[in-house]
Amino acid sequence: MATEQKEIVIDGLWNNNPALVQLLGLCPLLAVTGSVVNAIGLGFATLLVLVGSNLLVSLIRHQVADDIRLPVFVMIIAALVTIAELTMQALTYELYQILGIFIPLIVTNCAILGRADAYARKNPPLLAVLDGLSMGFGFALVLFILGAMREFLGQGTLFADMHLLFGSIAKDWTLVIISDYRGFLFAVLPPGAFVGMGLIIAAKNCFDQYHKAQKLKANPLAEAGGKRVRVTGIIA
Amino acid sequence: MALMNLSSPHHHSLSKTSRLMAWVLLATLPGLAVQSYFYGYGTLINLVWASGLALGLEALVLGLRRRPIMIFLTDGSALVTAFLIALALPPFSPWWLTLIAVLFSIVFAKHLYGGLGNNPFNPAMVGYAICLIAFPVSMTQWPAIEQTLNFGQQWQWFWMESIDGGIDAWTGATALDLMRHTNGLTLNEVALDNPQLGLSLSVSMWVNLAYLAGGIGLLAINAFTWHAPIAMLASLGFCAGLFHMGEPDLYPSASQHLLTGATMFSAFFIVTDPVSGATSRKGKVVFGIGVGILVFIIRTFGSYPDAFAFAILLMNLSAPLIDTYTRPKAYGHKSSKSSSQGDL
Numbered sequence: 001m002a003t004e005q006k007e008i009v010i011d012g013l014w015n016n017n018p019a020l021v022q023l024l025g026l027c028p029l030l031a032v033t034g035s036v037v038n039a040i041g042l043g044f045a046t047l048l049v050l051v052g053s054n055l056l057v058s059l060i061r062h063q064v065a066d067d068i069r070l071p072v073f074v075m076i077i078a079a080l081v082t083i084a085e086l087t088m089q090a091l092t093y094e095l096y097q098i099l100g101i102f103i104p105l106i107v108t109n110c111a112i113l114g115r116a117d118a119y120a121r122k123n124p125p126l127l128a129v130l131d132g133l134s135m136g137f138g139f140a141l142v143l144f145i146l147g148a149m150r151e152f153l154g155q156g157t158l159f160a161d162m163h164l165l166f167g168s169i170a171k172d173w174t175l176v177i178i179s180d181y182r183g184f185l186f187a188v189l190p191p192g193a194f195v196g197m198g199l200i201i202a203a204k205n206c207f208d209q210y211h212k213a214q215k216l217k218a219n220p221l222a223e224a225g226g227k228r229v230r231v232t233g234i235i236a
Numbered sequence: 237m238a239l240m241n242l243s244s245p246h247h248h249s250l251s252k253t254s255r256l257m258a259w260v261l262l263a264t265l266p267g268l269a270v271q272s273y274f275y276g277y278g279t280l281i282n283l284v285w286a287s288g289l290a291l292g293l294e295a296l297v298l299g300l301r302r303r304p305i306m307i308f309l310t311d312g313s314a315l316v317t318a319f320l321i322a323l324a325l326p327p328f329s330p331w332w333l334t335l336i337a338v339l340f341s342i343v344f345a346k347h348l349y350g351g352l353g354n355n356p357f358n359p360a361m362v363g364y365a366i367c368l369i370a371f372p373v374s375m376t377q378w379p380a381i382e383q384t385l386n387f388g389q390q391w392q393w394f395w396m397e398s399i400d401g402g403i404d405a406w407t408g409a410t411a412l413d414l415m416r417h418t419n420g421l422t423l424n425e426v427a428l429d430n431p432q433l434g435l436s437l438s439v440s441m442w443v444n445l446a447y448l449a450g451g452i453g454l455l456a457i458n459a460f461t462w463h464a465p466i467a468m469l470a471s472l473g474f475c476a477g478l479f480h481m482g483e484p485d486l487y488p489s490a491s492q493h494l495l496t497g498a499t500m501f502s503a504f505f506i507v508t509d510p511v512s513g514a515t516s517r518k519g520k521v522v523f524g525i526g527v528g529i530l531v532f533i534i535r536t537f538g539s540y541p542d543a544f545a546f547a548i549l550l551m552n553l554s555a556p557l558i559d560t561y562t563r564p565k566a567y568g569h570k571s572s573k574s575s576s577q578g579d580l
Contacts, residue, residue, distance in 0.1 A: 186370035195344070 005130055012134025018111035019142035020204050025109040028102045029143060030193040034154065037161050039147025041095045042102060043140030045084045047133070050112050052080045054132035057120040064121075073116045074107070081107045095164040111139060142200065149196050154188035156181025253352075257312030259459055260505065263450035264319050267501060270446035271323065274439045275379045277390040278327025282334050283319065285394075289338040290318035297347040313352045317341055320360035320505060324498065324545075325367070327390075328377040330397045336370070337363035357552045358512045365545040378410050380432070411436040412497045412535065412542060415488050422485035437496060444500040451504025460508040463517050467524030468507050468531075469494060475532035487536065497535070502527075502544040512552045519555075519562035526551045526558075 018024045025046070033039045056076050064072050085103045088096040096103065106112070115135055120128040152158055156178035162170035186192045271279050294314040298305045321337050341363030349355045368375045379385075389399050414426055414433050427433050455462055476493035479486075493499065507513065507527055514523040527547045534543030 182371075184370055185372075186366055189369060191366075191369070 005127070008127065008131050009134045012131065012136075012138045013141065014138070014204075017138040017142065017204075018114075018135050019139050020201055022111065022114070024111040024114055025139060026197075028105060028109060029139075029146065030190060030197060032099055032102050033143055033146040033150055033193055033196075034188045035151040035161065036144065036147045036159050037095065037165050038098060039143040040140070041088070041092065041165050042099055042106075043136075043143040045088060045103060046106055046109060046112070047136030047140050049077065049080045049084055049106055050115060050136040050139075051129055051132035052083075053077045053112055053116050054120040054128040055125055056080075057116040058123060058125040058128035061121045069117070069121060070113075073113055073121075077112055077116070078107050092165055098164070111135065145200060146193065146196050149200075150187045150192055152177060153184050154186075154192070155183055253311045253313065256459055257316050259454060259457060260316050261312065261319055263454045263459075264323060264447075264505065266450045267443060267447040268319075268323060270443050271327070274443065275327040276385050277387045278329070278379070278385075278394070279322060281390060281394050282325060282327070282329055283322040285331060286318040286322040286334050286338050287315055289335060290314040290321075290342055293339060293342045294347075297343055301347065301351075303351070308352065311352065314342060317346070317360045317363075321363050323501065324360065324364050326375060326377050327379055328393060329374065331394055333367055333371060333374050337367045339363075340366045353511055355511055356555075357549055358506055358509045361506060361545045361548050361552075365549055368540065368545060376413075410497070411440050411492075415492070416535070423488060424485070437492065440497065441495040444495045447500040447504060451500060454504060454508075460510065461517060461520065463520035464507045464513060464524040464527075465503040467521040468503050468528045469499070469524075471525040471528030472499065472532055473528075475529055479532075479536070493532065493535070497542040498544045499531075502531075502548065506544065506548055512555065514555045514558040514562065516559065516562050516564050518564070519558045522558050522562060523551055523555060526554065 012018075016022065019026070019029055028042055028046070032042045053073070053076055057073055060072075081104060084106065085096075088099075088103060115131060119131045123131070148158055151160065156176065158175040158177060159170075160174045162173045166173075184192075187196070268279060268283070291309060291314055295305050295309055298308055318338060321341060322334065325334060325337060341359035345357050345359040345362035346352065346355045349357075385393065385399070393399055411433060414430055414436070415423060421429065451465065454460065455465075473490040473494055476488065477490040480489045488496075507524060514520050527544075530547035530550055531543040534540065534546055538546075540546070
């Protein structure tokens, strides 16, 4: 059991990361990562929806026939997204306005439906929740890194406007890394997101290759991994 | 990419990349000279800086990619990219602007796609377009013609973006800018209101004529075929002429379109890029026409100072499609038209 849970966590955060390896949910990922606060806001909302949908789908997995499972999953996800949207509207109204259409669009995030169909409907609730948590954190982590990169390059700051998410205590969390920075608009605009995303994926693959080469050196008989369709890198 | 296999007799001159690139560099010299004559030392300073950067970055990336450095460094393609960027950027570009343009063109647009011959976009135009999007203010600082800076002032501006003693009115609107943002006036009224428009137009004309001369030189030695540049100039001239005939008060004439901004420079040094453009002769004509139309549309209805970077990048995107539909007929095969009907 313990190894299975460990595998779920490592898969979600690294080996099968929804954003870096499966390349799912790219639309919100690229659209809202202009700053750390936007990225965390959306990442957190996605995480909550993902955990909730995995739990509910897993709970009803014996009751729903295979033929109609997709509409049912979409209904569940849509209901959860509506909850997240209304909650954000109530608690973090300014952030809600900034993120705009991308909060309701969490419904269309393939990572969520993908996990429901690929994992939650075949596994018990606790494991499904763990899977949702690790996948959600993996997704949010990439959002955070990309947001930090783009905010730093684009505006020379980190953690600006965090009070939109965490209330007035976060008013002075802003780190001005480069004072008197003239700004690099390209990083904030959509093309900057694509370039940044490409760089992050390249860095991950680079690390994996290095790691694999080290492993092969230590144990020359280790099996080479196969390549799956529409993923980056190699899954062992 | 589908390459044309032409049958013998083969024409052997200019077969080496380095030789072609050297000719291209030579052909930019008239334009460079005229541009520097009117706008001061800025372009020259940028040229030296961009060339050094391009060679350095090229060597660095080649080293990282474990490719033979000297072979690729001496083919001259990095130098050509550096020249094109330096000539395209405004003479008042500070050092970091050129750095970013060269970095994105050499590292991102060229080597991340696999190096010379594999880049889907023209590297120089990628660097230029990224700077145009990211730093619109710095990218539109064209010098006022009445007052050129001396070398010391230009040098100081290049490094620190300030000039001792403060100089008034050292940048001015370009002719294209003036003719676009007319505030409801007719072009004649704009010319009356802005006495510098006439001067600006004539300077622009001389710069364009200089690039035209360089381009004709390249055509004369068969560095490229006439199809793409002439098709581009013809379609731009046709669109401009058509609108000018309909509403001469609003739309500048064809000759003004052909002899302002980056028209001749782009026609003979960018549109003719053998890597990112279309391959066959028919394809080159289509490519050129597309660039011309897009330039006219973006210049007339867009909000950027000139249109070539975007027009060329958009047509670079369509080049594979153009190649698919304009593949030359191989001897003994049915024409592409009848064979596509056969497919249906």
